[in-house]
Amino acid sequence: MVLADLGRRINAAVSDVTRSSVVDQNAVDAMLKEISNALVEADVNIKLVLNLRKKLKATIDTEDKPGVNKKKIIQKAVFDELCELVDCKDAQVFKPRKKQSNVVMFVGLQGAGKTTTCTKLAVYYQRRGFKVGMVCADTFRAGAFDQLKQNATKAKIPYYGSYTEADPVKVAFDGVEKFKKEKFEIIIVDTSGRHRQEKELFAEMIQIGEAVKPNQTIMVLDASIGQAAEAQSKAFKESSNFGAIILTKMDGHAKGGGAISAVAATHTPIAFIGTGEHIQDLESFTPRQFVSKLLGIGDIQGLMEHVTSLNLDQKDTLKNFQEGKFTMRDLQTQMNNILKMGPLSKIAQMLPGGMGDMINQMGEEETSKKFKRMVYVMDSMTKQELDSDGSIFIDQPSRIVRVARGSGTSVTEVEALLMQQKMFARMAKTTKNMQQQAPPGMAGKFSQ
Ligand code: GDP
Numbered sequence: 001m002v003l004a005d006l007g008r009r010i011n012a013a014v015s016d017v018t019r020s021s022v023v024d025q026n027a028v029d030a031m032l033k034e035i036s037n038a039l040v041e042a043d044v045n046i047k048l049v050l051n052l053r054k055k056l057k058a059t060i061d062t063e064d065k066p067g068v069n070k071k072k073i074i075q076k077a078v079f080d081e082l083c084e085l086v087d088c089k090d091a092q093v094f095k096p097r098k099k100q101s102n103v104v105m106f107v108g109l110q111g112a113g114k115t116t117t118c119t120k121l122a123v124y125y126q127r128r129g130f131k132v133g134m135v136c137a138d139t140f141r142a143g144a145f146d147q148l149k150q151n152a153t154k155a156k157i158p159y160y161g162s163y164t165e166a167d168p169v170k171v172a173f174d175g176v177e178k179f180k181k182e183k184f185e186i187i188i189v190d191t192s193g194r195h196r197q198e199k200e201l202f203a204e205m206i207q208i209g210e211a212v213k214p215n216q217t218i219m220v221l222d223a224s225i226g227q228a229a230e231a232q233s234k235a236f237k238e239s240s241n242f243g244a245i246i247l248t249k250m251d252g253h254a255k256g257g258g259a260i261s262a263v264a265a266t267h268t269p270i271a272f273i274g275t276g277e278h279i280q281d282l283e284s285f286t287p288r289q290f291v292s293k294l295l296g297i298g299d300i301q302g303l304m305e306h307v308t309s310l311n312l313d314q315k316d317t318l319k320n321f322q323e324g325k326f327t328m329r330d331l332q333t334q335m336n337n338i339l340k341m342g343p344l345s346k347i348a349q350m351l352p353g354g355m356g357d358m359i360n361q362m363g364e365e366e367t368s369k370k371f372k373r374m375v376y377v378m379d380s381m382t383k384q385e386l387d388s389d390g391s392i393f394i395d396q397p398s399r400i401v402r403v404a405r406g407s408g409t410s411v412t413e414v415e416a417l418l419m420q421q422k423m424f425a426r427m428a429k430t431t432k433n434m435q436q437q438a439p440p441g442m443a444g445k446f447s448q
Contacts, residue, residue, distance in 0.1 A: 006256070007294040009038035014078055018071040028060050028074070035078065043226045043257030044085070048264055052081050079291060085260055087287040088269040093244050094216040096130065101180045103187045103212050107205055107240045108220035109232065110141065110193030113248035117220050117274055118190045119151040120282040121246075124272075125186045126157060133184040135175030136161035137168045137208055138192035148190055155279050158184075168192060168204060173211040189214070202239035209240060217242040218271065221259055223250050229258035230265045237266045248274035251281070326425040329386040331417075332378040334424075339371055373409050377417050380406035390421050 013034035017027045032053050039049045059077040061070075096102035104121070108114045115138075122132045134152050136159065138144035145161040152159035160175035172189050179187045191208055194201040209217065219242040221229055236242060245266075247259045250273045263270055270285045317330040378386065380403045385392055393399050393414075400418075404411045 006038050006042040010035050010078065010082070011295050013038070014075060018074060023070050023074070028057070031074075032056055039257060042255040043229075043261070045227070045230060045257075045261035045264070048085060048261060052085060055084075056081055079295070082291045082294070083287040086263055086270065086290055088263060088267055091243070091267060091269050093269050093271045096125065096186055096215070098130065098185055101184060101187060102216070103176055103189065103214045105189045105191065105209060105212060105214035105217045105240075106220060107191055107217060107236055107242060108193055109222075112193065112220045112222045113274055114193060114220045115144065115147050115151065115190055116277065116279075117246050117248060117272075117282070118148070118188050119155050119157065120274065120279050121218075121272070122152070122157045122186070122188050123155050123279050124282055126155075130185045131183065132186040132188065133158045133160065133175075133179040133182075135159070135172060135179070135187060135189045137172035137175070137189050139166050139168045139171060140192035140194070140204075144190075144192065151279070169207045169211050172208045176212045202235075205240050216244060218244045218246055219268075220246050220248055221262060223247045223256050223259045223273075224252055226255060226258040227261070229262040233262035233266045233268075237268065242266075242268060244269055244271035246270070246272045246274060246282075247285075251275040321428045324429045325389070326421065326428040327387055328378065328381060328390055328421055331421045331424060332375070332381075332386060335371055335375050335378065339368065339375070373407075373413060374417050374420075376407040377403060377409055377414050389425060390418050393418055 013031045016034075017023060017031040020027050035056075036049050036053050039052070040046055056077055059081075060074055094102075096104075106114050106118050118134055122134055126132045134148060134157055136145045136148040138148075139162075145163065148161060149159055158179075160171075160178055162171050162174075165171050165174075168191065172191070176187050176189065189208070189212055191205060192201070217240050219233060219236050219240070221233060223229075225232070233245070245259075245263065245268055247256075247270055250256065259270075262268075270290075272282050273285050273290075275281045275283055317326075317333050320326060320330055385399065385403075400411055400414045404414045407414075
């Protein structure tokens, strides 16, 4: 993932300056130059980059002041400015209400991933207990209705469309009316795209919008289109005045920077990102989480949300995590959940350091085997051991030998597992500290 390269470069630049013995203006300037180059090469609009550089320069004071931790200030400033880039504080993403019909209209160019994303969003809300229906108002592209029908059937979402009616405005209106009458709570309208931004497309979008009166219009934007994202999103904004963006194909080779520029150009928040071709590959977007992930801090919040949406057993993990704790039993619950959660590569992106890298390097099958062995290890632990923070094994190493024997694994494997739990426990503590600080400070890898 190219975005990960951007994260690595920014991380390296910050680490360089914070590791050097003297943090003077020259060192800070070199860091700012490297961060700016990395952003421009990732397709972020140059004006935005220059602005970010100016603001960082103004925030970072290189003069020595007693009691001021300059390194922490630099790390926090970079983190905050990167959040600023993708944040639209004044614009709220719409939150659908239960027991009323919320109409969501999709717009975007052909191939951006509109139809796929409509289904993903339908599944997302269905999992959260909403009654969801989909309307295909794309009468322009042959096969569009069949595609939506196929996706909807697979996901068990009711749909509406027509093989005979050529007027997209009529199909959209009829579909929305039908679902409203049947008390559907979320009605997703897929409109047609074109290869280019054409007058007819925009006129059609306006007419459909007038007919179905959406509570939310979402523009689907392919993250891989680079700098073109800015102009494209501006053109759509003028005609459809969308209130949220969904970035698709963030799993591919997208540099992502163009999309970041689109957010700034239209002052519209990103609501979700598409991270694959499967219907569950949709993640809700929050700037802090996105930047944490970009910088390799790990996205535990995202992981927890994913687990919650799958209705898996979370036991007390979430509560413990918020209290800054992470016991052996929490690790057991999470490992069991991970094995139930499907594609491990997707999970890998959300995990901090070691575990994520392990999945990426070893491949799915081998990792899955390894994870199962980790579960065997924990199955051999006593209740007291599972509820501990792991230190019980350090105090009494004979326990490690017993667990290894009991689970048919090796002492090294048990020790590796204890290391993993320790890492998560550290993260839980850091997360709690971050939440207590106002404004939140830097955490995890980035501050080491
Ligand atoms: P539409 O013309 O805008 O309706 O686009 P489609 O929904 O037909 O999607 C075009 C292609 O992009 C299809 O092959 C999708 O499977 C693919 N696609 C959509 N979203 C994603 C995504 O988030 N990641 C990846 N890798 N592919 C996607």
